[in-house]
Amino acid sequence: MATIPVRLGDRSYDVLVGPGARDALAGVVRRLGARRAVVVSARPREWVPDTGVPTLLVPARDGEQDKNLSTVEHLCGEFVRFGLTRSDVVVSCGGGTTTDVVGLAAALHHRGVAVVHLPTTLLAQVDASVGGKTAVNLAAGKNLVGAFWQPSAVLCDTDYLSTLPGRELRNGLGEIARCHFIGAPDLRGLPLVEQIAASVTLKAGIVAADERDAGPRHLLNYGHTLGHALEAATGFALRHGEGVAIGTVFAGRLAGALGRIDQARVDEHLEVVAHYGLPAALPRGVDREVLLRQMRRDKKAVSGLAFVLDGPAGAELVRDVPADVVARVLDDMPREPLDRLVGAEAVTT
Numbered sequence: 001m002a003t004i005p006v007r008l009g010d011r012s013y014d015v016l017v018g019p020g021a022r023d024a025l026a027g028v029v030r031r032l033g034a035r036r037a038v039v040v041s042a043r044p045r046e047w048v049p050d051t052g053v054p055t056l057l058v059p060a061r062d063g064e065q066d067k068n069l070s071t072v073e074h075l076c077g078e079f080v081r082f083g084l085t086r087s088d089v090v091v092s093c094g095g096g097t098t099t100d101v102v103g104l105a106a107a108l109h110h111r112g113v114a115v116v117h118l119p120t121t122l123l124a125q126v127d128a129s130v131g132g133k134t135a136v137n138l139a140a141g142k143n144l145v146g147a148f149w150q151p152s153a154v155l156c157d158t159d160y161l162s163t164l165p166g167r168e169l170r171n172g173l174g175e176i177a178r179c180h181f182i183g184a185p186d187l188r189g190l191p192l193v194e195q196i197a198a199s200v201t202l203k204a205g206i207v208a209a210d211e212r213d214a215g216p217r218h219l220l221n222y223g224h225t226l227g228h229a230l231e232a233a234t235g236f237a238l239r240h241g242e243g244v245a246i247g248t249v250f251a252g253r254l255a256g257a258l259g260r261i262d263q264a265r266v267d268e269h270l271e272v273v274a275h276y277g278l279p280a281a282l283p284r285g286v287d288r289e290v291l292l293r294q295m296r297r298d299k300k301a302v303s304g305l306a307f308v309l310d311g312p313a314g315a316e317l318v319r320d321v322p323a324d325v326v327a328r329v330l331d332d333m334p335r336e337p338l339d340r341l342v343g344a345e346a347v348t349t
């Protein structure tokens with residue numbers, strides 16, 4: 001079992017990665033001194049380990065449809081009805097949408113109660129559950145309301161992953177692939193558990209350096225500017241990790257066009273993404289102007305277009321990238337029908 005510390009002073013915590021990690025839950029609850037727990041789970045009852053204290057199980061559903069303020073209100077109501085105090089604990093079990101919404105409910109209940117995440121998808125294990133970002137969607141957009149609320153522990157039980165459909169696995173592999181360009185060693189070919197641990201280790205270091213996303217934490221958004229735009233432009237037919245993969249290839253090409261990296265490094269972007277069986281082309285029919293408009297709304301952009309780009313000193317946030325260069329690189333990207341991009345290619349880890 002890998003134990004990865006997230007060093008944040010008195011809010012430090014460990015991320016456990018490995019088969020059976022969920023079995024640590026009762027020990028974590030005991031250490032926290034909690035007398036009651038509410039487990040919010042998007043997975044079957046038997047996936048949730050014993051907490052060792054009186055527990056209320058609240059069923060949940062993964063997915064954007066429930067990632068909203070109504071769910072937060074519903075959860076907080078359940079916490080109150082169960083008599084959950086500020087010294088007790090909330091546990092989330094599910095994918096990234098569940099850890100996000102439960103994390104926000106925990107941040108708000110009595111102005112903050114401890115939360116432990118049991119992420120069950122690859123995406124949630126390598127990214128969403130670690131680092132304390134919680135949020136829900138508004139009708140106006142995704143993740144518009146949220147809080148930084150660090151968990152007290154994250155238990156990434158890799159046994160949960162054995163039942164994941166191939167496409168859901170690819171969703172997480174997109175986040176692992178982008179680690180290659182933001183400071184991780186070459187993870188290709190390592191056992192998946194080691195790749196998860198390395199991705200979490202990288203993220204833990206970045207979060208420790210910039211918990212509130214004021215600087216280096218932007219690096220985690222490598223490939224995300226175009227990735228988010230593609231998710232939105234396809235009505236979320238393209239999954240997050242798929243968009244990030246295409247965005248990663250695009251970020252390499254853009255960095256090349258700006259003279260920041262050489263052709264070999266540009267090609268490496270495609271090689272890494274292809275290694276994981278992830279899509280690397282733009283979906284046919286998605287309008288370039290729609291993507292540009294969407295990317296201008298990216299939260300990293302103060303004005304104009306901003307991307308995290310590779311360069312001589314490694315990846316960094318680059319603001320005010322000329323729109324004509326971005327447009328040209330978009331036009332030069334290969335295009336494929338959406339159903340081919342998200343089709344069942346072999347998954348390599």
Ligand code: GLY
Pocket residue numbers: 127128130131133213217220221
């Ligand atoms: N998912 C990006 C971050 O945690 O900052």
